[in-house]
Amino acid sequence: MPTEMTLRDHAREAVRDEVSKQAWALFARQGFEATTVDQIAEAAGMSRRTFFRYFAGKDELVLDRIVASGRLVADALRDRPADEAAWPALRAAFDQTVSLQEQHEDMSRRLQVMLRDEPALRTTVEARRRLWLELLAPLVAERLPRQHASSGSDLRAAAVTSSAIACLEVAQTTWATHPETSLAALLDEAMGAVNPLQ
Missing domain, CATH: 1.10.357.10 (Tetracycline Repressor, domain 2)
Known part of the structure; x- marks a missing residue:
């Protein structure tokens, strides 16, 4: 039986979605290799350290x-x-x-x-x-x-x-x-x- 998502789960998914949206916009503009984790984090309004709480890497x-x-x-x-x-x-x-x-x-x-x-x-x-x-x-x-x-x-x-x-x-x-x-x-x-x- 699937468990219901908590408020924290929803918040985490919302953050992941926003990071993903910003990353894909950067990838489209400048390519994958040229896009850094720091740029993605900055575009998403977070620190590099916070980025790695949500994703293992780009x-x-x-x-x-x-x-x-x-x-x-x-x-x-x-x-x-x-x-x-x-x-x-x-x-x-x-x-x-x-x-x-x-x-x-x-x-x-x-x-x-x-x-x-x-x-x-x-x-x-x-x-x-x-x-x-x-x-x-x-x-x-x-x-x-x-x-x-x-x-x-x-x-x-x-x-x-x-x-x-x-x-x-x-x-x-x-x-x-x-x-x-x-x-x-x-x-x-x-x-x-x-x-x-x-």
Whole structure:
């Protein structure tokens, strides 16, 4: 049974949200490597020491955002009609993150370039793939047709989910450097090119 958040928990989450907001604005303007913990702390109105009470480092700010967006997609996938096939259900679930990025397109494009180009974030990007795979693959497995193969649905679910995540990443990378394009349209094109379940 989940425990209710206390007033202190809510206050802590509010502070973490504000620090994250300030950090991502700085990352978008000047890049991840060029942004220091001191700059983030100053923008959030706190000391460096206080920053470390809330985050282990600036990498955690990126990972937190990735985990939160993965949970949004997982919740959306869980809410799709039970009889919808896995591939179109994944495409619809990705709308959660696509619409947020398109609403804040200038910042989102810069952040996608940062995730692509900054060597310090390569491990974090790989962590996103693993986290999203862990969140989404079990939900995808429930939507796959039953087979008697010894590999079971886990291997197929991992393959389908990994393919969909790769399509999203390709669409995001292309969108980041092509301002005239729509992320939703690019994702449709990428997923349409693979479309393993149709």
